[in-house]
Every structure is written in C-alpha cells, then in structure tokens.
Amino acid sequence: MRKIEIVPAASSLLQSLRGLGYSPETAIADLIDNSIAAGAATIAVDLDWNEGDPVARILDDGRGMDEDALVKAMCFGGDGPTGGRAQDDLGRFGLGLKTASLSQCRCLTVVTRKAGASATLAWDVDAVIAAGRWDALVPDPPPASAQLEDLSAHENGTLVQWDRMDAIGGLSGLDREAFFQRVRDIGAHLGMVFHRFLGGDARRVAISLNGRPLKGWDPFQRSHPATITMQSEPVRHAGKVLTVTPYVLPHRDRFANEAEWEAAGGPGGWGERQGFYVYRGRRLLVPGGWLGLGGTRAWTRDEASRLARIAVDLPTDLDADWRIDVRKSQARPPGRLRNRLTVIAGLCRDKAREVFAWRGSRAKGQLRHARPQDDIWAAGSGSARYRIQRDHPAVRAVIGAMNGNAGMVEGLLSIIERSVPVERIWLDVSEAEGAASPALQSDEIATLAAQLAAVIATMPVSTPVEERVDQLIRHLPGDMSALRSAVLQNLKATP
Numbered sequence: 001m002r003k004i005e006i007v008p009a010a011s012s013l014l015q016s017l018r019g020l021g022y023s024p025e026t027a028i029a030d031l032i033d034n035s036i037a038a039g040a041a042t043i044a045v046d047l048d049w050n051e052g053d054p055v056a057r058i059l060d061d062g063r064g065m066d067e068d069a070l071v072k073a074m075c076f077g078g079d080g081p082t083g084g085r086a087q088d089d090l091g092r093f094g095l096g097l098k099t100a101s102l103s104q105c106r107c108l109t110v111v112t113r114k115a116g117a118s119a120t121l122a123w124d125v126d127a128v129i130a131a132g133r134w135d136a137l138v139p140d141p142p143p144a145s146a147q148l149e150d151l152s153a154h155e156n157g158t159l160v161q162w163d164r165m166d167a168i169g170g171l172s173g174l175d176r177e178a179f180f181q182r183v184r185d186i187g188a189h190l191g192m193v194f195h196r197f198l199g200g201d202a203r204r205v206a207i208s209l210n211g212r213p214l215k216g217w218d219p220f221q222r223s224h225p226a227t228i229t230m231q232s233e234p235v236r237h238a239g240k241v242l243t244v245t246p247y248v249l250p251h252r253d254r255f256a257n258e259a260e261w262e263a264a265g266g267p268g269g270w271g272e273r274q275g276f277y278v279y280r281g282r283r284l285l286v287p288g289g290w291l292g293l294g295g296t297r298a299w300t301r302d303e304a305s306r307l308a309r310i311a312v313d314l315p316t317d318l319d320a321d322w323r324i325d326v327r328k329s330q331a332r333p334p335g336r337l338r339n340r341l342t343v344i345a346g347l348c349r350d351k352a353r354e355v356f357a358w359r360g361s362r363a364k365g366q367l368r369h370a371r372p373q374d375d376i377w378a379a380g381s382g383s384a385r386y387r388i389q390r391d392h393p394a395v396r397a398v399i400g401a402m403n404g405n406a407g408m409v410e411g412l413l414s415i416i417e418r419s420v421p422v423e424r425i426w427l428d429v430s431e432a433e434g435a436a437s438p439a440l441q442s443d444e445i446a447t448l449a450a451q452l453a454a455v456i457a458t459m460p461v462s463t464p465v466e467e468r469v470d471q472l473i474r475h476l477p478g479d480m481s482a483l484r485s486a487v488l489q490n491l492k493a494t495p
C-alpha cells in the first residue's frame with residue numbers, strides 16, 4: 001500500500017489549539033498540575049499587570065528537566081492519553097503545558113534546571129506562523145526576572161513564563177483594578193482546585209499568588225461541628241474501587257456570621273457549588289453540579305439541595321471512562337455507574353433538604369428533646385400543605401380559652417393554613433439565597449414577649465413555666481435567648 005505522510009499545517013493548527021477554551025484559572029491550574037507531578041513542594045504564581053501588557057510566571061522547585069526532557073515536554077501531544085501514568089501524575093494528554101499557556105499568550109518560555117544545569121525553550125506563535133514550521137526557539141539569554149534569579153539559585157526547578165498575552169485569553173486588556181479583581185478570583189479558584197494539597201490532605205504543597213500564600217477551601221467544611229458526613233460508599237467499577245462520600249453542610253443559622261457562611265459557600269456561591277466534587281489524584285476536577293444524573297429529568301442546581309456536596313475520588317487510570325476533557329474541567333460518569341451514583345446522591349439530597357428546611361436553633365438552656373406535637377407547623381412531606389398542629393400546647397390553650405368561641409380561632413387557623421404563600425416564599429428565599437431572618441429589635445422583643453407571656457399564662461400549669469416558654473419559641477430562627485428572658489420576666493411580673 002502506498003503511504004503519504006501529511007504533516008499538519010503548523011500555523012493554522014497552532015491557532016486552532018489556542019482556542020480550546022481555557023480560562024486563566026484553568027490554564028494556571030494545568031501548569032500547577034505539572035509542578036505537582038514534578039514533585040514540587042513550593043509553587044509561586046506571579047501575575048504582573050505590567051501596565052496592561054501582563055506577564056505570568058509560574059516557578060516551582062520540582063525535579064526539573066534536562067534539555068532532552070524539555071524538548072519532549074514542549075512537543076504537542078508528547079505523552080498522550082494512552083501511556084500508563086503514575087498515580088500522582090496529574091497530566092493526561094501531553095498538551096497542557098502548551099495549549100493551556102498559548103490559550104493565554106503568544107509566547108511561552110520554559111526555563112528549567114536539573115542538577116544545576118539550565119535549559120530554555122520557547123514557543124512563539126508569531127514565529128511559527130511566519131515560518132509555517134514547528135520550530136521552537138532557544139532564547140539566549142532567557143527573559144530576566146526575579147523568578148529567574150530565584151531559579152538560578154537552586155539545583156532543580158522549572159519556570160514557565162507567558163508573554164504577549166492577547167484577547168484570546170482572559171488577562172489582557174484589563175485596567176489595573178479589573179486585573180487585580182481577576183487575580184483574586186484566580187486565587188479563589190486555585191484554593192478550591194488544590195485544597196487537598198494546600199490543606200495537607202494529600203502531599204502538602206505550598207502555593208503562593210503574587211507573594212501571598214494561598215489557603216485551601218474545603219468544600220465539605222469538615223472542621224465545622226455541624227457538618228454531617230454520611231456513610232462513605234466504595235463503588236466498584238472496571239476492577240477498581242472509587243470512593244464516594246456524601247456530606248450535608250450545616251444550615252445557615254449554624255454559621256457564626258455572614259462572612260463565614262459566604263466563605264463556606266465558596267467561589268461562585270452556595271447555589272453553584274452543590275453536588276458532586278470529582279477528584280482525580282486528589283486534584284479537584286469537577287467543583288459541583290449533578291453530572292446529568294437524576295430521575296426522569298436531570299437534577300438541576302436548586303436552592304433546597306444546596307447543602308448537599310458529594311466527594312468522588314477517581315484513581316488516575318479510570319479517567320478515560322469518565323471522559324475527562326483536555327481542560328480537566330469536565331467529567332461524565334460511565335453509564336454503568338449512573339444508577340448507583342443517583343441512589344447515593346438522592347439520599348444526600350433528601351438529607352440536605354431536611355437540614356435546609358430546619359429553622360431555629362436551641363437557645364442555651366432550652367429543652368433538648370422535642371416531641372412531634374411540639375412543632376407548631378406540620379408539613380405533609382412532599383405536598384405543599386402546611387397545617388398548624390391543634391395539639392400544640394399553646395394552640396390548645398388559646399382555643400380552650402375561647403369559651404365556646406373556639407370555632408372563630410379554628411376558622412382563622414384554617415384560612416391561614418390554606419393560604420400559605422408557598423410560591424412567594426419560595427421565590428423570596430431563592431432570590432435572597434436563603435438570607436437569614438433579621439434579628440429581633442429590642443422594641444419587637446418587648447411587644448412579642450408581652451404577647452407570648454399572655455399565651456403562656458393560659459397553658460396548663462402542670463408544665464413548668466420554662467418548658468412552656470420553650471414549647472412556644474423553640475422554632476423561632478436565630479438566637480432567642482433575649483426573647484426568652486423577656487418572656488420569663490413578663491410572666492414573673494404578672495402572677
């Protein structure tokens with residue numbers, strides 16, 4: 001058979017590869033993957049605005065490369081997806097270094113040191129276009145910088161530099177303020193993607209951004225005492241085991257303040273960050289979302305499920321099955337796992353909805369155990385029907401005190417129950433991202449305390465007075481200790 005070798009046209013293929021759709025954060029994350037795979041313990045990311053002509057530098061203290069290794073590293077598609085990879089190798093397609101970098105800039109320079117010897121190589125988009133050949137450049141000397149000096153002082157390490165960023169990326173053409181806002185977003189993204197390395201869950205790696213150490217963001221808030229860790233499930237697939245651990249995060253009321261709640265929500269906020277967190281080699285690939293799973297209709301991110309977050313740990317050799325894309329920002333579970341994952345996620349979503357709907361926290365000294373009739377509202381599960389429990393001690397007391405006019409109160413309660421503005425509440429809660437109820441003002445406390453004291457005085461005296469107070473206020477949201485003592489004060493004043 002006759003063969004004709006067809007070499008791809010360098011200039012047009014290179015320009016297409018630039019348009020794979022990386023954002024600055026996914027591109028930088030890809031370089032950090034390389035540094036981690038090279039055994040780096042410290043990685044310094046520097047993003048210099050440079051009067052609107054930004055330069056990015058990523059310096060690591062990993063094992064570095066000799067000149068041959070650097071030539072291979074700069075080859076597009078060098079070690080592709082089929083070659084076996086070590087468990088801690090976060091690479092996959094043999095493209096990241098080149099495609100991620102050139103998605104942001106027109107000139108990529110790599111300076112690397114191994115055993116004290118340096119090698120430098122650059123891909124310059126304009127040079128490739130002009131020559132129409134895959135000719136990499138050997139700049140001599142490499143572009144000077146503080147980072148280069150730092151590298152030169154070490155035996156091993158690698159510096160990746162992006163120059164001449166252009167509009168195809170996300171960092172050029174920004175004014176100073178917009179640029180540094182972008183840098184902050186990038187920091188948040190990196191703190192999320194590499195949280196297991198930053199937090200020491202995996203091999204500890206220190207990453208800095210413009211000189212500031214990055215802090216890891218734990219999606220599962222495992223240090224919060226009210227986080228629920230559900231049973232972790234080993235799931236077998238293709239002879240390998242992956243671990244699935246569902247978490248239900250605490251209700252908003254359980255966070256000390258607004259700032260903590262916001263921080264726990266993570267980059268993009270609570271609504272966005274629910275669902276599956278897929279890790280490969282301890283590096284986060286998919287930060288939330290329901291992976292197209294669900295019942296007859298795929299689940300969408302909804303308000304009531306926002307406290308559900310599920311960790312999935314993939315070994316690196318299973319990623320072909322999960323259809324990891326080049327940018328490492330998407331993964332799809334293999335067909336045979338979908339049912340199993342749907343069941344696990346369904347349980348987690350149910351539990352999360354329960355926690356979401358639970359309002360109110362116990363004030364200090366309040367009753368620990370509540371019986372079902374202690375709830376004023378009874379919700380029929382699944383239906384949007386809400387009933388006021390006629391058995392609640394306070395409701396019973398008020399109806400009892402109506403002397404033959406009980407029907408009036410019954411009628412009023414029925415009207416209220418039948419006209420709960422469910423849709424309105426739903427909308428308001430979603431729009432406010434479930435904002436916390438405002439705290440009671442002192443005049444509100446005074447009025448409410450007097451009214452509640454009147455109700456409590458009619459409740460059966462066989463129940464101790466403090467318990468009666470709690471039966472009435474235990475479902476109010478937030479810290480009710482001030483209201484509680486005001487009610488007790490009122491009751492003491494009126495014997």
Ligand SMILES: Nc1ncnc2c1ncn2[C@@H]1O[C@H](COP(=O)(O)OP(=O)(O)O)[C@@H](O)[C@H]1O
Pocket residue numbers: 034035038060062063064065072073074078079090091092093094095096097098158
């Ligand atoms: N910071 C680095 N330190 C040492 N070697 C590196 C570094 N970055 C890239 N390399 C080498 O270059 C190769 C190609 O990298 P890349 O294009 O990102 O593809 P992949 O990571 O999928 O292999 C890597 O497999 C690695 O051998």
Ligand SMILES: [Mg+2]
Pocket residue numbers: 030033034090091092095096097
């Ligand atoms: Mg890589």
